[in-house]
Amino acid sequence: MCGIVGVVSKSPVNQLLYDSLLLLQHRGQDAAGIATANGSSFFMHKGNGMVRDVFRTRNMRDLPGNIGIGQVRYPTAGSASSAEEAQPFYVNAPFGVLLAHNGNLTNSPQLRDEMFRIDRRHINTKSDTEVLLNVLAHELQRASTGYSLDPDALFKAVRGVHRRARGSYAVVSLIAGYGMLGFRDPYGIRPLCIGRNETESGTEWMLASESVALENIGFEFVRDVAPGEAIFVDLDGNLSARQCAEAPTLSPCIFEYVYLARPDSVLDGVPVYDVRLRMGDYLAERIKKELPAGAIDVVMPIPDSSRPAAMQVAAKLGVEYREGFFKNRYVGRTFIMPGQAVRKKSVRQKLNAMGVEFKGRNVLIVDDSIVRGTTSQEIVQMARDAGASKVYFASAAPPVRFPNVYGIDMPTRGELVAHGRTDEEVAAIIGADALIYQRVDDMVQAVRDINPELSRFDASCFNGEYVTGDITADYLDSLERAKQLPNGLELNGAAGTGATEPVQNQLHLQMPVE
Incomplete structure (x- = not known):
């Protein structure tokens, strides 16, 4: 990207x-x-x-x-x-x-x-x-x-x-x-x-x-x-x-609508903000099926890209919407920071949980997606440290189970927390009481609801289907081998770049x- x-x-x-x-x-x-x-x-x-x-x-x-x-x-x-x-x-x-x-x-x-x-x-x-x-x-x-x-x-x-x-x-x-x-x-x-x-x-x-x-x-x-x-x-x-x-x-990359693009952009005839609202509608229906009524006291987004979805989730569930995380706007987007150590360190520099919004409450945190799980794990722990009774986590995107080879830094399957794991196993890793993912079909439909002429997407990081037709298991294996330099440093790690x-x-x- x-x-x-x-x-x-x-x-x-x-x-x-x-x-x-x-x-x-x-x-x-x-x-x-x-x-x-x-x-x-x-x-x-x-x-x-x-x-x-x-x-x-x-x-x-x-x-x-x-x-x-x-x-x-x-x-x-x-x-x-x-x-x-x-x-x-x-x-x-x-x-x-x-x-x-x-x-x-x-x-x-x-x-x-x-x-x-x-x-x-x-x-x-x-x-x-x-x-x-x-x-x-x-x-x-x-x-x-x-x-x-x-x-x-x-x-x-x-x-x-x-x-x-x-x-x-x-x-x-x-x-x-x-x-x-x-x-x-x-x-x-x-x-x-x-x-x-x-x-x-x-x-x-x-x-x-x-x-x-x-x-x-x-x-x-x-x-x-x-x-x-x-x-x-x-x-x-x-x-x-x-x-x-x-x-x-x-076949546009659907991750553009999930996270990459600005919400005030229009891509291929689709306003990004409108898509994120629709993803919230579909996610709310999923949550209703996964969690008992009355389990959630408050819905909170991870600012900024998950805000539209979180607002719709709260409205559809009839639950209070609150901003419990304060964002430091002078720290960059952690997802696109090269190197896992840099991303992990920057999470708490970027976000601060306000205890008054968490103490004694069952909180549903909504994020746009979960990729490596490191950020989600830190966020869940921040919510618990701030006094939350229970922490549920919802992702407006489906589980990221496969590498993206078209310009997003997800090159190895081992880095993806959802690869080869059930939703319950991922919930345990990030420390959430429950984890609810969007379904791939619902994510796609959220875009098609706005522009029905879009019939095909690259959703390869979610479903493993690569639209160019030239990606094989051997190719993905070669990417993972190339990810490491002889001294064990990440090829794309760029330690100290920032x-x-x-x-x-x-x-x-x-x-x-x-």
Whole structure:
């Protein structure tokens, strides 16, 4: 999971990109980067840390131009501690290409091998984004005739990417002297949408992971990019769009609605907030079947993403809704923090249980999901320490029993508390008196109640069904083996990433434009 944005404007875009990345900060807090184009030159600044830490006034001054892309990074492939793997990535041939990516390639090792043996391209990092960039660059070289590019050649290149790349990818890219290219994988697993702004000087265009990044900047939401579709905006603001996949099938990641996306975003025609309310309705019906009437005195959410579901649960059960946990807003989202030790330590820094709301009461705690169980265990203990008589726990999502290979950091089955365990066993591990999970069918129906046209989802972390059709048990085994470095450290662990000073990487790239 990452956040990406791209803009073709009639005025300088550096501040607009910065503000957009702030609105997408929830999608990645490990690293941030912005690249702009001004004439024949690219300008880029990126580093480890959150947006406000990576960019200073002097950095913003060094990002001129009316076209640019940006990314906030959440590491799922490569090394989280390496500033070199912050995005965007750059390759100088052909033409000069910059690229930022949200998602995860499932055939990255195969593509790396092809890059070396067939395409004669060198991959310098462990990031699958650099692999994807080189695949695109190679396909651009094959599709172009002579020294120029046109939309037909660009879309032909994207078709080549779709034929070779597997997994999830939403992409924004700059091509020196030509414009901005964006595209979405044939399954539309990761989100990407289009925004427009009419000015006296002409039309401005924006691509972003979520609609909130468009609308809060002042752009009008136009539509979502279709699965397999490519969008090209030239330097004059002319937009072209074409379907580039042979058999596109919209199968968005349902975990976006559960947790990843902001509640004020709309993804594939579905308001995220409305989905979370509906999940609360279905969860309440499940709770009625699992717990006796009168067992619950009060319903409490874990702020912020579970609030809508918890409100609906309380309303449907006819039980008081209270805010018993106070959130420290200056601590990041624990789920996307790399490394189990960092996540566990940050739970009590992030939340504080107010004893006046817990003492002597039977409390139902509602969370959006339970992944590793560490956070849930800490929360249950906090409620007991605050004086709760009984602590029930409800998850607005079903049990996470399988790894997600499409851009969420759940790479090993052993890390998932629900894998191979019953609900009762998980309840015992987290210390709850009872545990109630949402059902997969109800979760899916909560989305389809709002947009019935959505018939298929990637719900692989819940049901083990991988929509790309290329994930096997051997593949998952290889992921788990690769998770550990020879010295036993986590590949994605990034120990100290959040505690160290950002590593700045200022680049000024200049190339001729034919």
